Amino acid sequence: MDVYIPFQPSVKPLHNEKEEDYWFLFKDDKLMVYEKEGQIHIPRRKDVLKLNISIYNIQCMGSYFGYNCYCGEFVDLIEDERIGLMDLKTLSKSVEENMYFLVSKANLLLNWLKSNQYCGRCGSKMHRKDSQFERAMVCSKCNNTTWPRTSPAVIVAITKGDKLLLARNKQFPDRRYSVIAGFVEYGETFEECVKREAYEEVGIKVKNIRYFGSQPWPFPNSMMIGFTAEYLEGEIRVDGEEIVDADWFSKEEVEKMHKKSISLGSQLIEWFLKSH
Ligand SMILES: [Zn+2]
Numbered sequence: 001m002d003v004y005i006p007f008q009p010s011v012k013p014l015h016n017e018k019e020e021d022y023w024f025l026f027k028d029d030k031l032m033v034y035e036k037e038g039q040i041h042i043p044r045r046k047d048v049l050k051l052n053i054s055i056y057n058i059q060c061m062g063s064y065f066g067y068n069c070y071c072g073e074f075v076d077l078i079e080d081e082r083i084g085l086m087d088l089k090t091l092s093k094s095v096e097e098n099m100y101f102l103v104s105k106a107n108l109l110l111n112w113l114k115s116n117q118y119c120g121r122c123g124s125k126m127h128r129k130d131s132q133f134e135r136a137m138v139c140s141k142c143n144n145t146t147w148p149r150t151s152p153a154v155i156v157a158i159t160k161g162d163k164l165l166l167a168r169n170k171q172f173p174d175r176r177y178s179v180i181a182g183f184v185e186y187g188e189t190f191e192e193c194v195k196r197e198a199y200e201e202v203g204i205k206v207k208n209i210r211y212f213g214s215q216p217w218p219f220p221n222s223m224m225i226g227f228t229a230e231y232l233e234g235e236i237r238v239d240g241e242e243i244v245d246a247d248w249f250s251k252e253e254v255e256k257m258h259k260k261s262i263s264l265g266s267q268l269i270e271w272f273l274k275s276h
Contacts, residue, residue, distance in 0.1 A: 024106030071106035203237030
């Protein structure tokens with residue numbers, strides 16, 4: 001078993017069907033989950049077969065540790081108390097990280113398929129490209145082809161000596177503070193985006209921008225690219241539009257405010273707590 005790349009994307013199944021193949025099935029943007037001994041599981045082929053439901057928009061996602069993975073949708077009511085539906089945010093706290101990213105991938109592929117039923121150029125019906133290697137939708141009339149896309153967004157932990165910049169976004173439901181983030185503009189480098197977001201949102205300039213890590217984020221189809229950076233100059237001045245408050249916080253303060261999650265933002269804050 002190849003663990004160097006646990007998930008291998010593929011448009012067509014890479015292995016023979018197995019009872020344990022994974023099925024990521026959605027109904028109204030919620031995922032079907034299987035509860036066993038208080039634990040949340042992703043349904044396997046054998047669990048799904050028992051349900052006798054009709055599944056549509058089926059796509060092969062690829063292979064995870066040698067098991068085929070599929071995504072699809074269903075509308076049937078299921079009267080089995082072990083089967084439930086869970087939204088993606090709640091699910092992120094209930095399954096291990098690798099599995100959560102597979103769920104995200106399933107959600108992305110499904111939304112991509114549903115959003116590309118008609119050609120953006122001529123309006124004709126699109127169909128799936130028949131290919132082993134290429135996941136694409138092709139227009140039946142003008143041949144316009146579209147592939148799954150993600151929108152890059154940067155997220156950056158900015159430090160000033162032993163303090164971390166945290167900001168409160170207007171959109172955040174609770175009074176939660178987080179590191180700065182924003183979408184990459186067309187034709188912009190990630191580093192330029194880090195500089196621009198920091199300057200636009202809180203009015204400061206940064207230096208020593210360093211790559212930290214990346215994470216697909218399915219709300220709705222982003223790719224977060226994480227950085228660390230150091231304060232260069234300027235006074236904090238929030239834009240009032242997106243950011244309503246921002247400040248430098250000490251390690252002790254950050255520790256009290258921090259709620260751990262699998263998000264890259266949370267990992268950046270943990271990096272600060274460990275290294276400062
Ligand atoms: Zn077309």
